[in-house]
Amino acid sequence: xxxATAPTISLPDEPSLLTRFRWxxxxxxxLARRNLLVWARxxxxxxxxxxxxVMFVLMFRYVFGGAIRIPGPxxxxxxxxxxxxxxTAAFATFATAIALAQELKKGVIDRLRSMPMARSxxxxxxxVADTGRMLVxxxxxxxxxxxxxxxxxxxxxxxxxxxxxxxxFGLAIxxxxxxxxxxxxxxxxxQAFGLIWLFPITFLSSAFVPIQSMPGWLQAFANNQPVTxxxxxxxxxxxxxxxxxxLWKSIAWLAGILIVFGPxxxxxxxxxx
Amino acid sequence: xxxxxxxxxxxxxxxxxxxxxxxxLRGIDMAVPRGTVLGVLGPNGAGKTTAxxxxxxxxxxxxxxxxxxxxxxxxxxxxxxxSIGLSGxxxxxxEELTGRENLELIGRLYHLSRPxxxxxxxxxxEQFDLVDAANRPAKTYSGGMQRRLDLAASxxxxxxxxxxxxxxxxxxxxxxxxxxxxxxxxxEGGTTxxxxxxxxxxxxxxxxxxxxxxHGLVIAAGTSEELxxxxxxxxxxxxxxxxxxxxxAVSAIASVGxxxxxxxxxxxxxxxxxxxxxxxxxxxxxxxxxxxxxQTRGLALxxxxxxxxxxxxxxxxxxEEELNGKRRRSRRSKRDETKAKS
Numbered sequence: 337x338x339x340a341t342a343p344t345i346s347l348p349d350e351p352s353l354l355t356r357f358r359w360x361x362x363x364x365x366x367l368a369r370r371n372l373l374v375w376a377r378x379x380x381x382x383x384x385x386x387x388x389x390v391m392f393v394l395m396f397r398y399v400f401g402g403a404i405r406i407p408g409p410x411x412x413x414x415x416x417x418x419x420x421x422x423x424t425a426a427f428a429t430f431a432t433a434i435a436l437a438q439e440l441k442k443g444v445i446d447r448l449r450s451m452p453m454a455r456s457x458x459x460x461x462x463x464v465a466d467t468g469r470m471l472v473x474x475x476x477x478x479x480x481x482x483x484x485x486x487x488x489x490x491x492x493x494x495x496x497x498x499x500x501x502x503x504x505f506g507l508a509i510x511x512x513x514x515x516x517x518x519x520x521x522x523x524x525x526x527q528a529f530g531l532i533w534l535f536p537i538t539f540l541s542s543a544f545v546p547i548q549s550m551p552g553w554l555q556a557f558a559n560n561q562p563v564t565x566x567x568x569x570x571x572x573x574x575x576x577x578x579x580x581x582x583l584w585k586s587i588a589w590l591a592g593i594l595i596v597f598g599p600x601x602x603x604x605x606x607x608x609x
Numbered sequence: 610x611x612x613x614x615x616x617x618x619x620x621x622x623x624x625x626x627x628x629x630x631x632x633x634l635r636g637i638d639m640a641v642p643r644g645t646v647l648g649v650l651g652p653n654g655a656g657k658t659t660a661x662x663x664x665x666x667x668x669x670x671x672x673x674x675x676x677x678x679x680x681x682x683x684x685x686x687x688x689x690x691x692s693i694g695l696s697g698x699x700x701x702x703x704e705e706l707t708g709r710e711n712l713e714l715i716g717r718l719y720h721l722s723r724p725x726x727x728x729x730x731x732x733x734x735e736q737f738d739l740v741d742a743a744n745r746p747a748k749t750y751s752g753g754m755q756r757r758l759d760l761a762a763s764x765x766x767x768x769x770x771x772x773x774x775x776x777x778x779x780x781x782x783x784x785x786x787x788x789x790x791x792x793x794x795x796x797e798g799g800t801t802x803x804x805x806x807x808x809x810x811x812x813x814x815x816x817x818x819x820x821x822x823x824h825g826l827v828i829a830a831g832t833s834e835e836l837x838x839x840x841x842x843x844x845x846x847x848x849x850x851x852x853x854x855x856x857x858a859v860s861a862i863a864s865v866g867x868x869x870x871x872x873x874x875x876x877x878x879x880x881x882x883x884x885x886x887x888x889x890x891x892x893x894x895x896x897x898x899x900x901x902x903x904q905t906r907g908l909a910l911x912x913x914x915x916x917x918x919x920x921x922x923x924x925x926x927x928x929e930e931e932l933n934g935k936r937r938r939s940r941r942s943k944r945d946e947t948k949a950k951s
Contacts, residue, residue, distance in 0.1 A: 359720060366717045370703065377705040377746065443701035450665045451766065452690040453718045 367461025648816025
């Protein structure tokens with residue numbers, strides 16, 4: 337029996353700030369790698385997270401698209417793709433909330449919290465892995481968009497910036513999702529709750545249809561909510577057009593979400609039971 | 610930071626914790642000397658899990674003090690985390706990963722180097738008889754194997770104090786015996802162990818000292834023998850096949866016993882402590898029951914079990930409470946469940 341006779345691992349009593357920071361980074365990477373490994377081990381995750389947005393692309397492009405009028409010379413597929421990409425990033429966060437709720441339920445988070453590891457690493461590792469996963473999904477959807485007629489009309493750098501903005505937007509939603517996952521702590525409820533807020537904020541926006549086609553009272557909401565700002569900015573980056581106002585509002589909203597929900601998620605993690 | 614290595618491995622003083630109106634702990638005290646096993650025994654909802662969660666720094670107490678390995682679980686939580694291992698009620702493992710990957714992951718999070726994590730994982734896989742399954746995803750494991758892997762994971766950091774929260778709940782009898790063997794070998798190695806259980810035989814089998822908790826209070830403490838002594842000697846027990854005659858049997862036997870007889874309405878089992886009167890009480894019992902015209906089965910005198918102790922201490926059987934607990938659990942969400950059970 338080696339367990340008890342061997343000394344406990346010799347760690348200094350109070351590690352220095354630098355050591356603690358190095359550990360936090362190392363722990364985050366270890367957990368991010370684990371999360372990606374789990375993702376790779378379950379091909380169904382991969383398939384479902386990609387198939388769902390692909391279905392949206394095909395449905396809006398070929399089923400609803402014919403009936404939706406876009407003002408100006410823009411084709412519907414060019415209008416649609418930035419919207420779908422934004423929605424893909426937002427919906428990818430379901431997995432974040434569900435995974436955290438599951439880990440909470442199974443006691444994985446209890447185990448990790450009872451260990452001498454960085455307390456920030458579980459959340460950070462989850463966000464790093466999920467953002468990476470989200471980026472892959474976004475790139476796949478861009479490729480699918482190209483196959484059904486979408487083109488970037490505004491050059492390479494704005495195209496890259498659009499993907500970056502979509503990813504940062506996804507990260508912000510991810511932080512909200514992490515908070516809901518930890519605060520609610522039950523996967524079915526988390527999933528149901530995700531639908532309740534993600535569906536309205538993505539569909540009641542400029543993602544799929546021009547807002548002018550909505551009734552006035554709805555326009556008031558759709559015109560002034562963050563998803564519309566982000567999608568408008570992405571659309572301007574992808575196909576050109578005025579960008580300034582929407583860009584600043586997007587940045588302000590995304591920063592605001594991270595500032596509010598980041599600490600809330602950390603608090604929910606620390607209190608998780 | 611000083612570490613008092615001569616004091617007890619675990620010291621708990623006046624610990625209280627409430628969740629809203631639910632008073633999970635109402636001031637408990639306990640001390641666990643180094644290298645010994647404390648069995649914390651109690652029904653669901655008694656406060657066992659809450660106590661473990663406070664001692665493993667997962668939950669802050671409302672009042673009171675708890676030291677693990679000489680360190681305060683609130684003020685020196687980070688230091689406490691370096692000397693403890695925790696294995697909870699469910700297998701806290703990543704099912705998609707293999708047994709080996711699970712253990713290596715934990716090793717890396719203990720900041721062991723890659724080769725160190727690898728060799729520690731191999732060591733534990735051997736110790737817990739998981740070598741053949743080492744490279745299979747943990748979701749293919751049986752319940753017993755998953756619990757073994759979970760226990761192995763709690764030992765990666767070579768804890769000096771180990772907390773096992775209901776380590777055999779939900780296991781089949783064979784896996785349960787296997788788990789007992791593993792726990793015994795851990796203890797031989799000198800690890801201090803705090804084990805919670807709702808199974809009286811488990812505490813009897815594994816623990817040096819037993820603390821009985823009910824409704825957030827310690828209602829008894831001592832060795833298994835001391836607790837059994839509380840019942841007051843032998844127990845006369847028999848079954849009444851005709852449930853309608855149960856109350857007749859109880860009143861007939863009341864004069865023979867030293868305490869109140871206890872009758873289980875579902876099984877028809879009646880038991881009563883008879884002190885040191887042994888065979889004399891047996892004969893008196895047969896006469897009394899015969900006189901009352903009550904048919905019985907399996908009338909016998911036996912040594913008291915911890916079940917009898919629990920009954921004597923709380924006035925209700927541990928199993929009854931457990932059944933209620935389970936019924937309650939199925940209707941509640943997990944969060945409520947944790948609170949209610951803790």
